[in-house]
């Protein structure tokens with residue numbers, strides 16, 4: 001790994017394949033000992049050679065070599081010039097939204113992570129930022145109803161929890177034609193399946209808590225961009241506000257991401273089998289998965305993604321109570337919030353992850369069940385889901 005002060009220098013454009021970059025970029029053997037694995041630099045401060053003369057690292061809020069390794073690796077996965085690691089996905093979103101001034105407006109999709117909506121409406125609302133929710137499947141309608149004060153369009157695709165798919169390039173064009181930035185939350189797709197900057201997004205944000213870390217053992221966020229000015233803003237905010245992670249958590253996330261490609265391939269295969277089981281099952285009214293030919297966003301997903309992801313949602317035919325019976329009958333699928341890790345999870349977005357959207361344009365149906373399909377054996381996943389679905393019949 002590099003201990004040179006290059007944590008603000010642009011990442012080289014990728015020449016290696018995705019998995020090679022995940023394992024090697026920013027992760028050269030440590031120069032003093034030859035350690036093959038990036039060390040956990042568990043230190044808050046760094047010795048200086050002379051007053052004002054340092055190695056590139058001064059104080060660990062500002063920068064830490066373990067963090068630099070992750071930032072270089074993850075930026076390269078998004079084929080981005082710059083990347084910043086944050087203490088959580090929401091801390092990363094907060095740093096992005098601090099680009100706004102009082103009076104500015106944010107357009108948010110009418111289906112998005114509940115916490116993003118809470119941050120924009122309840123926290124930035126108090127700071128004089130306004131917002132409106134739009135159906136981003138119709139970029140032309142967004143252009144017609146455009147408010148001049150809109151500075152950011154916030155898009156998540158596929159969305160959490162309804163698995164809607166939005167056309168990144170089409171929404172980027174509307175945003176850019178009107179002088180706004182497009183932020184894309186790429187948490188569900190991961191850079192393995194979709195690289196929003198290559199479709200016109202200006203900023204990509206991740207909750208690395210999910211697939212990038214992949215093992216339900218850390219909370220983290222990441223922002224990637226090709227704009228030096230945006231990178232400078234993010235680093236200024238992070239250094240001023242302090243939303244950094246300790247090196248141990250950074251190390252775990254970086255280790256997790258080395259296997260992202262192989263994990264995603266298994267997530268995709270298992271999710272496809274789960275969709276086959278759900279589709280047409282008597283306990284299921286509707287399956288939401290971008291890989292289904294019947295999904296309204298299927299063609300867009302095929303255009304901008306190289307696979308349809310490991311998240312599957314469905315509406316229970318028997319309504320809210322049946323949804324809850326199914327969820328509580330699952331045994332291998334663990335009843336828990338979060339997603340994107342090796343183990344399969346099941347949850348009720350209306351009561352759990354998306355409770356903060358109740359009564360808003362982002363409210364989710366109360367018969368909705370969300371699955372994060374893990375990488376266990378397919379037969380075990382299907383057997384558990386089949387027995388849980390019986391409770392909904």
Ligand SMILES: *Cc1c(COP(=O)(O)O)cnc(C)c1O
Pocket residue numbers: 088089090091113115116156160185187188206207208209210219220221
């Ligand atoms: C979890 C999640 C977030 C928030 O990330 P945290 O790491 O929990 O702060 C943002 N966007 C999406 C799509 C998520 O699933």
